Amino acid sequence: MDEVKLELSAVDDFAVREHRSLWGDAWRRLIANRTAMIGLVVVAIFLLSATLAHFFWEYEPKMDLDYGAKLLPPQLVATEEIDVHLFGTDKLGRDIFRRTVHGGWNSLRVGLVAVGISLTIGGFLGLLAGFFESINMNFWESLTLMTVLGLAMGALPAWIARQYFQMVLFAALGASSVIVSRYVEEANKFRRFAFPAAGALIGGLSGWLVGGMVALVCGILGLIIGFLLAKPVGGDLFSNVVMRVMDVILSFPSYLLAIAIVAFLGPGLEKGMIAIGIVGIPVYARLARSAVLSVSKKEYVLASQSVGESHGRMLFRHIVPNILSPIIVQATMGLASAILSAAALGFLGLGAIPPEPEWGAMLGDSYKYLSSGAWWAVLFPGLAIMLSVLGFNLLGDGLRDALDPKIRL
């Protein structure tokens, strides 16, 4: 390539603006926003105190018992008989300050893990749904999708018959559907009968190993699965199915669904995290899908495709960074509602198992003593819930303003 001399003087305006990266810019705007800073400070205090307490302030809830000091009001100065109880003590004489701080670790952990679950699963599903709604699936993507679908759908008859190798066979059926439609001419006539038949065979025969009735049920299920797997699922259909499933989850009242899931899984902090996480999935799936849909219509995505980029790079290099800001905002706000849900579960006795400290459970333990004047046992855990939720909400609001490129300051 030879050098081409161009008159640079003719070139249009070259005024260099100050160099700012997207995130640096957003950070600057966040700092300038006073309410957001209040939120950030509150959140930071909670996160810091909970983490520090967990690692450096030993607390053994099972050993914490002092009937002599039960339901004491806040005591700021130590006397001969009584220790300092900043927030008072509860019905078992446990220091409420200590339990509130340690409970923060549990509550925040539930919030973070639950949002993590919702964000990963929901975000991933939404990402794929939106992406394949706007960009054609290639052979390998289609193959992966159909294999996973076969595996997932095969789980039901496999579970009924307790013959888990069935899942593998159904996965193979799904994969072969893609291969057939690519390599076999006149695939339409062939697969309409062959796939349901093969599905019924897989289900029926492996059910036969268990018993006649099981064989029948599994055979019918196999037939349906074979019918569904006969044609490779396109991006449109995939997105539709995923989003309708999300709609179904969303149509349940969220607390009710979380309670139902905990009832199924059994109580416990970890189960609570999973329940709240599952309930939150549709929110992120919808958000991610709609954001991907709007971004993938942008010309730079077409441009990246026109230089020969792979789908993976298009998705993760070009689309994901552009949809990150609404997702970050939603996740921050989601933390607040997850903490609230965790407290609700705890209050109902479905979250943390006593004597494990957790804000909601502490409320549930102590509200009965409100009538006998022990306001402190309810006030401080309640205040902790309120402040942390407020903090995350303020921060989320601020982040939304800071990350919205339409209101550049």
Next chain:
Amino acid sequence: MDELLRIKNLKTRFHTQDGVVNAVNGISYQLEKGEVLGVVGESGCGKSVHALSIMRLIQIPPGEISDGEIWFENRDLLTLSENQMRRVRGRDIAMVFQDPMSSLNPVLKVGFQIVEALRLHTDLNPKAAKDRAAELLSLVGIPEPYKRLDNYPHQFSGGMRQRAMIAMALSCEPKLLIADEPTTALDVTIQAQIVDLVIKLQENFGMSIMWITHDLGIVAEMAHKINVMYAGYIIESGSAQDIFKRTRHPYTMGLLGSLPKIDEEPGTKLLSIPGLPPDLLRLPKGCPFYARCNYREDHCKEEMPELEDTDKNGHLVACWRWEEILAGEIT
């Protein structure tokens, strides 16, 4: 000259809720190496869709390339696998888009985007790729290229972004550059700069260019050959001289007639072609221009005219009555 691209009977459709949109209806032409082809026509006449079809960037469904062959260097692009096609995109055929404001990714540095395009198709190491990207930026007339590589798109003006896009498109020295209305979103002085730049680069790299536009002035200046499209058909094709001086098709005449002249009296009404292009959902059986044509006769309504070589020298016209019109027998 050697042939680079030959399109045979390309048909692209979109299946929508309202029915089938016939966007491209069987176009055929060829493009030589080093040739500059102008594709002109009004909005919605299939210019961009046919370019996207060549790149196989049509979304399927709803789109469908229902018929035809696209021969590029003795390979039919329509029969390649997606992976083979990815290697063609960017390396053999590159594309510049209409709106420079949205064709660069706002969250990635300009340099990163050029380097990425380079590293996809060459085995340059990161350092060499960066040097090459800077070289490309200076080639398209952006000063201080190394500094500019670290800029984000919003720090570029519209003209600079289009230059950056061109640099990106040229990064792997493609054999064919498809420019899809690259100057439409720019103001006139910058349009002229971009056109000059592309002409210079074309002379330098020797690539072929397909310049899609609705601005007749631009193609008059740079194109060796011009295809005039209407409702998904090529209705006239020939050299710039053929199209502008020896216009044969009534639609092209209408297009040229509707250009404002600089020596016109102020206040003179602009001429326009009455009516609208046909609905692509319900294409007429005969000539698509029938409803708006001044020279129509009943036969035009019944049968679509084929492209016909009018001077045995590649000036093609699809009109039943071009000979009569040429002879001045009808007005």
